[in-house]
Ligand code: NAI
């Protein structure tokens with residue numbers, strides 16, 4: 001197997017976690033005789049310094065011909081005073097849109113070594129293993145009009161969806177549910193919103209093709225409560241853009257640390273863009289202490305979703321889990337009787353575990 005992977009390190013700890021991840025992918029490639037070709041391109045602040053824009057054409061072109069993209073993080077104080085259209089973060093919105101990535105996936109799984117790292121009680125979060133499938137290109141964040149009216153006496157935002165946009169995300173979610181625990185929770189506000197009524201109709205229509213998947217419809221307010229009181233009752237959650245934005249951040253507290261969380265943005269073919277949920281962490285950049293696990297787990301998602309390498313993805317996830325159970329962690333985490341190590345040492349330990357898992 002030969003794959004072209006574009007690396008977009010970006011800024012701050014984005015660079016550190018990308019290079020850590022490359023180490024782990026090289027271990028996988030060597031062991032299974034795969035060829036991963038890495039092409040590094042600029043995005044965010046780094047791109048602004050070189051090209052005066054956060055997403056240069058060369059970067060976009062490289063992504064368009066790649067099998068998958070790994071993105072670190074962008075932004076930092078150096079670029080904070082720039083106007084919005086040329087800020088580093090603009091590069092992120094643009095790249096997702098231009099690559100047509102309409103589904104954002106946030107798996108949330110509690111690691112046994114970190115159960116007490118969450119502010120939530122252990123008994124609530126134990127056994128939680130869920131996947132949030134969020135629509136990424138439509139809804140309230142993109143609908144027009146979105147403007148002030150009558151000299152600021154009024155304001156309007158628009159929640160707009162085309163039927164096909166809802167259909168394709170719901171279809172994706174059913175496919176994921178089928179490959180997991182076969183339970184899909186569709187989250188909406190169908191008691192109030194017309195868009196949600198149509199969403200619900202579409203979920204009902206689609207469910208006919210997935211008789212093996214049980215479907216539950218839940219209002220977003222109820223879902224947000226249940227997510228922290230009974231997270232293990234969920235398998236796959238599918239929802240529109242804004243509800244998904246809020247629920248996925250809420251769900252992130254289940255795992256205890258921002259540095260642990262992976263994400264994927266995908267479309268109908270196998271291509272995807274994989275990135276940790278955290279930002280460029282300027283406060284710790286360059287110190288060699290960044291937690292690389294969110295990025296490494298994002299690479300595991302790439303193996304699973306873009307390359308169909310389920311076993312190899314699981315090997316990485318197990319290696320991470322076992323390294324944490326051995327007590328090794330970066331300073332952002334807390335493990336009882338654990339040992340704080342640098343990014344590089346943690347990566348070396350995970351690499352060893354990957355070899356052992358194999
Ligand atoms: P942040 O996620 O960069 O950092 C928040 C806090 O968590 C900091 O104290 C940081 O040290 C810590 N942290 C985050 N990731 C960590 C990791 N892997 N290991 C150890 N500690 C970690 O969010 P913040 O501070 O709001 O933003 C910093 C910059 O990053 C800003 O320029 C922001 O715009 C950008 N940003 C970029 C994102 C992206 O590229 N996807 C997402 C969020 C923010």
Ligand code: MG
Pocket residue numbers: 245246249
């Ligand atoms: Mg958010």
